[in-house]
Amino acid sequence: MADGDAGASGKSVAVIGAGIIGASCALSLQRAGFKVTMIDKGDPGGGCTLGNSGSLGIASVVPLATPGIVKDIPKMLFDPLQPLSIRWAYLPWTLSWLIHYIRNSTAERVEKIADARNALLKGLFEAYEPLIETADAQDLVKHTGLMAVYEHDDGLAHAQYGINLRRSRGIRVEELSGDEAREREPALGPTVKHGVLFPDVAFTVNPQRLAASFAERAVQDGGILKRAKVTGFEMGSEGPRKVLTDDGAIEADLIVLAAGAWSKPLATELGATVPLQAMRGYHSMMPNPGMTLNSIVTASERRVALTPMEGGLRASGTAEFAGVDAAPNYARADVLTNHAAGILPGLNTEGAKHWMGSRPAMVDSRPVIGRSPRYANVLFAFGHDQIGIALGGVTGKLITELATGQPPSVDLTPYRPDRF
Numbered sequence: 001m002a003d004g005d006a007g008a009s010g011k012s013v014a015v016i017g018a019g020i021i022g023a024s025c026a027l028s029l030q031r032a033g034f035k036v037t038m039i040d041k042g043d044p045g046g047g048c049t050l051g052n053s054g055s056l057g058i059a060s061v062v063p064l065a066t067p068g069i070v071k072d073i074p075k076m077l078f079d080p081l082q083p084l085s086i087r088w089a090y091l092p093w094t095l096s097w098l099i100h101y102i103r104n105s106t107a108e109r110v111e112k113i114a115d116a117r118n119a120l121l122k123g124l125f126e127a128y129e130p131l132i133e134t135a136d137a138q139d140l141v142k143h144t145g146l147m148a149v150y151e152h153d154d155g156l157a158h159a160q161y162g163i164n165l166r167r168s169r170g171i172r173v174e175e176l177s178g179d180e181a182r183e184r185e186p187a188l189g190p191t192v193k194h195g196v197l198f199p200d201v202a203f204t205v206n207p208q209r210l211a212a213s214f215a216e217r218a219v220q221d222g223g224i225l226k227r228a229k230v231t232g233f234e235m236g237s238e239g240p241r242k243v244l245t246d247d248g249a250i251e252a253d254l255i256v257l258a259a260g261a262w263s264k265p266l267a268t269e270l271g272a273t274v275p276l277q278a279m280r281g282y283h284s285m286m287p288n289p290g291m292t293l294n295s296i297v298t299a300s301e302r303r304v305a306l307t308p309m310e311g312g313l314r315a316s317g318t319a320e321f322a323g324v325d326a327a328p329n330y331a332r333a334d335v336l337t338n339h340a341a342g343i344l345p346g347l348n349t350e351g352a353k354h355w356m357g358s359r360p361a362m363v364d365s366r367p368v369i370g371r372s373p374r375y376a377n378v379l380f381a382f383g384h385d386q387i388g389i390a391l392g393g394v395t396g397k398l399i400t401e402l403a404t405g406q407p408p409s410v411d412l413t414p415y416r417p418d419r420f
């Protein structure tokens with residue numbers, strides 16, 4: 001949409017959260033003529049957006065919970081270093097969510113989830129383009145494809161379920177031998193037996209900077225970035241009129257809630273009880289790797305993504321249920337370092353830096369994008385679990401369509417806040 005186009009007429013909007021989702025919504029709304037205030041308790045892109053694998057994963061239609069996840073539960077409970085783990089102390093808080101999450105792992109439900117994710121993901125590059133251009137952030141995105149590699153025949157056999165799900169939705173997939181995989185990525189070691197290439201996947205070399213560039217551009221063009229923690233809302237007769245923070249109140253015609261894994265209590269106040277959990281992930285960043293990759297590679301059996309980022313080689317992954325505010329267990333990041341070294345024999349792991357962040361995970365692996373069931377002036381944009389970096393542009397576009405009263409370009413029924 002062109003600057004100052006229909007529907008906005010200078011209305012004010014407060015966007016809570018300036019991660020990739022909030023920053024994308026803010027810039028998109030600003031381009032549509034809204035007066036935007038972003039509110040974040042930290043730096044733009046400093047939450048989960050900072051440390052992820054950076055994949056603009058047009059092929060990421062398959063959720064983490066697929067048929068067979070049930071057999072991983074004993075390991076999840078008894079080994080804190082497994083790729084999927086639950087802290088015992090947190091189990092009572094997450095049990096009901098986990099039961100529903102596992103119920104969504106049947107083949108029939110996964111088909112529906114894949115359709116819902118695909119409907120959003122297939123528009124990702126088109127939706128990002130105007131934001132990336134406006135923010136002059138083209139250098140942050142590389143269109144190289146993504147290669148998943150396997151060290152065992154049964155690893156590839158196990159992956160066929162997801163490969164078929166993708167192919168049936170028109171996603172391009174090419175199967176490669178171990179040698180063909182090494183031709184693409186000479187740094188891969190001899191243990192790699194198979195590769196699966198997704199040629200249309202892109203990645204960002206710095207997801208934090210991508211979000212920050214959107215936020216900065218919004219500010220350069222007249223928006224406001226308020227660094228404060230949102231504590232609640234002042235209600236008027238028709239809905240919330242002010243966002244309350246630990247540093248004063250902000251008046252707004254429209255409120256967009258994009259606070260990632262922290263959204264749940266604020267969503268409750270704004271009219272929707274949502275089954276949102278923090279699915280925590282880790283990374284290990286090797287600042288002087290001594291080798292490089294040409295594209296993002298996932299060592300699928302090890303459940304680690306390897307990304308050639310601006311600041312070094314990043315090994316990321318794992319899913320831990322422990323609550324959004326619990327202390328990190330950086331031994332999980334050490335496991336990622338060891339996996340990276342296992343598959344990239346020339347990797348220098350010296351000086352590896354660790355990070356933990358919380359994916360905003362919904363029980364049905366679909367984001368919440370839509371209007372509050374109670375307040376017409378509140379829009380929700382959170383719960384993007386493993387695909388938030390991919391879906392910033394799409395979410396910004398859909399939220400802007402809702403805010404300006406246009407028919408949404410994707411049917412929003414599967415993402416409604418009141419679907420549970």
Ligand SMILES: Cc1cc2nc3c(=O)[nH]c(=O)nc-3n(C[C@H](O)[C@H](O)[C@H](O)COP(=O)(O)OP(=O)(O)OC[C@H]3O[C@@H](n4cnc5c(N)ncnc54)[C@H](O)[C@@H]3O)c2cc1C
Nearest residue numbers: 017019041047048049052053055230260281387388389390
């Ligand atoms: C290891 C790992 C790998 C991943 N890999 C990928 C990938 O390859 N591709 C992909 O698409 N996705 C990936 N993800 C997921 C992706 O990182 C998230 O989906 C995405 O960052 C979510 O963005 P967000 O803006 O919703 O949340 P966040 O980035 O967490 O932003 C939320 C913001 O809200 C602010 N906030 C929260 N509460 C308040 C409050 N009360 N007041 C003010 N501000 C508040 C926070 O400070 C934060 O800045 C990965 C995640 C992890 C952990």
